[in-house]
Amino acid sequence: MENNKTALITGGTSGIGKELAKLFAKDQYNLILVARDQAELDHTSGELSAFGVKVETISKDLSVMDDAFALCEQIGDRQINVLVNDAGQGVYGLFTDNDIQRELDIVHLNICATVILTKHFLKGMVSRGEGSILNLGSVAGKLPGPWQAVYHATKAFVLSFTTAVREEVKDSGVTLTALMPGVTDTDFFNKAGMNDSKVVQDKEAMADPAEVAKDGYKALMAGEDRVISGFKNKVQVNASSIIPDSAVAHQLYEQQKPVEQEQQQNNKE
Numbered sequence: 001m002e003n004n005k006t007a008l009i010t011g012g013t014s015g016i017g018k019e020l021a022k023l024f025a026k027d028q029y030n031l032i033l034v035a036r037d038q039a040e041l042d043h044t045s046g047e048l049s050a051f052g053v054k055v056e057t058i059s060k061d062l063s064v065m066d067d068a069f070a071l072c073e074q075i076g077d078r079q080i081n082v083l084v085n086d087a088g089q090g091v092y093g094l095f096t097d098n099d100i101q102r103e104l105d106i107v108h109l110n111i112c113a114t115v116i117l118t119k120h121f122l123k124g125m126v127s128r129g130e131g132s133i134l135n136l137g138s139v140a141g142k143l144p145g146p147w148q149a150v151y152h153a154t155k156a157f158v159l160s161f162t163t164a165v166r167e168e169v170k171d172s173g174v175t176l177t178a179l180m181p182g183v184t185d186t187d188f189f190n191k192a193g194m195n196d197s198k199v200v201q202d203k204e205a206m207a208d209p210a211e212v213a214k215d216g217y218k219a220l221m222a223g224e225d226r227v228i229s230g231f232k233n234k235v236q237v238n239a240s241s242i243i244p245d246s247a248v249a250h251q252l253y254e255q256q257k258p259v260e261q262e263q264q265q266n267n268k269e
Contacts, residue, residue: 003053008032008080010062010117011087013040015186016136016179019213020084025051029082032056034071062087062113063105072120082220083121083133085114085158090151090192092256103150110154118165122174129173134220135162137178139233143240146253147197159226166225178226179216182233184209196258 007024011017012033021031025048033048033055035041041057048055058074060067088110091102118133125131138155145152159178166176183199185206194200212229219227228234240248 003028003030004079005081006030006032006079007082007084008034008075008121009084009086010034010113011136012084013037013044015086015188016181016184016209016212016216017084017086018044019210020086020134020217021048022051022210023213023217024082025053025055028053030054030056032058032075032080034058034060034062035087036061062117063089063109065108065112065116068113068116072116075120077124079128080121080124081131083117083131084136085117085133086136087113088136088154088188090148090188090194092147092189092192092194092197094147095149098150106150107154110151111157114158115161118161118176122165122169125174126169126172131174132220132223133162133174133176134216135176135178136216137162137180137226139180139182139228139237141180142237143252144245144249145256146249147256148192148194151192163225175220175223177216177220177224179212179219179229180226180233180237181207181212181215181229182236183207184212196260197256198254198259199256201259 007029009017009021009031012021013035021033024031030053031048033041033044036059038059041059045055045057058071060071062068089106091098091106114135135158137158140152141155141159143152162176162178183206186209189195189200207230215227215229228237
């Protein structure tokens with residue numbers, strides 16, 4: 001019997017997105033992978049095709065709004081059973097120092113592309129009375145984050161947006177789920193220029209992207225509203241709900257500041 005389930009995954013060539021793609025492939029979903037780098041798409045497609053599913057690749061830069069709309073136009077009204085909005089970026093540094101265009105690209109990718117793709121594919125899902133969407137949030141969305149002020153704010157948007165739209169379509173047979181990982185061993189921090197941050201120095205404390213993906217996949221298939229991946233992350237989020245935001249922001253400032261700044265401070269003391 002020919003498989004007719006399809007999952008569209010953005011950012012599916014590395015990290016959590018790639019691990020999610022593997023899980024869908026194992027469950028015999030055909031895949032549409034969207035990422036910027038065609039070479040990485042080709043490599044990932046070769047790996048996932050081994051599961052006996054069809055893998056289609058589309059090269060788009062979703063931080064460019066024209067590319068996000070072009071993706072929707074290219075897919076058109078094809079049946080997409082699952083949408084995974086995984087593509088996302090951050091940038092490390094003080095808000096006053098960071099390049100504004102880089103930060104706007106992050107807003108476009110993390111927020112605007114998520115809204116555009118969700119709007120397009122959700123309509124088809126609702127009309128069919130079935131479908132599911134997994135949006136990559138983060139525990140960062142519950143925590144004001146100095147040194148990553150824009151990134152944390154975009155993830156707060158993703159969580160609020162996912163929860164609100166989920167409520168709007170709750171009787172339609174369609175579910176939206178937010179996956180909220182913490183610090184995970186992916187290339188995110190390298191691309192964000194965060195290698196000097198205190199928070200990424202302990203590699204052993206980082207979550208395995210495969211385990212994070214399993215948490216997200218399980219929650220998506222169960223139709224849950226959100227899942228915080230990892231016990232320590234659950235504790236941190238729960239604690240932040242009873243601590244003033246100013247105190248949480250100070251704590252994150254200390255956790256995420258550059259190692260060199262920490263060393264200089266210790267030397268002065």
